[in-house]
Amino acid sequence: MNNSKKERLTRSGWAVGEASDFLGLSAEEARFVELKLALAAGIRRLREKRGMTQAALAELLGSSQSRVAKMEAGSNSVTLDLIVRSLLTIGADPADIAKLIKGAESRRAA
Amino acid sequence: MNNSKKERLTRSGWAVGEASDFLGLSAEEARFVELKLALAAGIRRLREKRGMTQAALAELLGSSQSRVAKMEAGSNSVTLDLIVRSLLTIGADPADIAKLIKGAESRRAA
DNA sequence: CTGGATTATGTCATATTAGACATAAGGCGA
DNA sequence: TCGCCTTATGTCTAATATGACATAATCCAG
Numbered sequence: 017m018n019n020s021k022k023e024r025l026t027r028s029g030w031a032v033g034e035a036s037d038f039l040g041l042s043a044e045e046a047r048f049v050e051l052k053l054a055l056a057a058g059i060r061r062l063r064e065k066r067g068m069t070q071a072a073l074a075e076l077l078g079s080s081q082s083r084v085a086k087m088e089a090g091s092n093s094v095t096l097d098l099i100v101r102s103l104l105t106i107g108a109d110p111a112d113i114a115k116l117i118k119g120a121e122s123r124r125a126a
Numbered sequence: 127m128n129n130s131k132k133e134r135l136t137r138s139g140w141a142v143g144e145a146s147d148f149l150g151l152s153a154e155e156a157r158f159v160e161l162k163l164a165l166a167a168g169i170r171r172l173r174e175k176r177g178m179t180q181a182a183l184a185e186l187l188g189s190s191q192s193r194v195a196k197m198e199a200g201s202n203s204v205t206l207d208l209i210v211r212s213l214l215t216i217g218a219d220p221a222d223i224a225k226l227i228k229g230a231e232s233r234r235a236a
Numbered sequence: 237c238t239g240g241a242t243t244a245t246g247t248c249a250t251a252t253t254a255g256a257c258a259t260a261a262g263g264c265g266a
Numbered sequence: 267t268c269g270c271c272t273t274a275t276g277t278c279t280a281a282t283a284t285g286a287c288a289t290a291a292t293c294c295a296g
Contacts, residue, residue: 044211044214050220051220079255079256080254081272081273082274083254085272085273088273093254095207095253095283096207100161100206104154109157110157110230114224117223117227118224179243180243181242181243189284190284190285192285192288194243195243196244199244203282205283
């Protein structure tokens with residue numbers, strides 16, 4: 017689904033507020049990516065707050081350090097499922113997740 | 127990851143509030159499933175509100191009726207990615223999604 | 237009840253993601 | 267600078283999800 021473009025974009029330094037709609041990205045796709053990035057950021061934040069390394073989290077998840085890295089980078093090779101599961105695993109509850117998602121919307125107003 | 131159990135459970139008539147932790151489901155897994163079900167329910171609600179049929183939504187999504195059905199059923203053969211994408215496509219914004227997720231938490235208190 | 241439309245379920249082949257592993261790159265203290 | 271620890275990136279194979287198709291089950295107007 018035309019990944020390479022998006023990938024290059026989101027990968028190389030996109031601020032959360034503007035994975036925008038100017039290339040092939042439909043409005044929904046853009047929103048989807050932002051949402052994913054917001055959650056990804058949440059993982060990193062929580063992980064660091066707990067003083068965990070990526071490797072530690074990976075073990076907790078039964079996954080690998082590399083996947084955690086990709087996850088936190090919001091790489092498009094990782095699914096929302098994995099991200100959300102991870103959030104739950106490090107102790108975020110649905111309310112926290114909801115909050116992260118709300119944060120994703122309208123950083124656009126800026 | 128021990129799907130059959132969960133599948134049978136969630137499939138055959140599980141109310142949203144209690145995809146609970148009594149079989150193999152870890153607490154996080156249970157929360158994850160509930161969250162997914164809540165979003166799935168959101169899709170159906172929105173779709174019906176728009177007077178769309180599953181087939182119509184499917185076309186809009188570039189998917190198929192059967193997949194939409196599975197999606198709304200919260201089948202574990204559908205990813206959160208697809209569900210969320212669908213929500214965005216029928217016009218839900220991040221705030222709506224956040225709301226749905228909040229709804230998922232603690233219908234447990236009952 | 238019958239028929240048309242909608243939704244549910246099951247099964248494929250193909251595409252995408254998973255964890256693993258190797259290895260590079262980036263701190264950072266001594 | 268040198269190591270050491272952590273994070274980033276790339277690439278495999280196995281696992282899983284995808285859309286498609288077929289077909290059953292529901293619903294409901296007439």
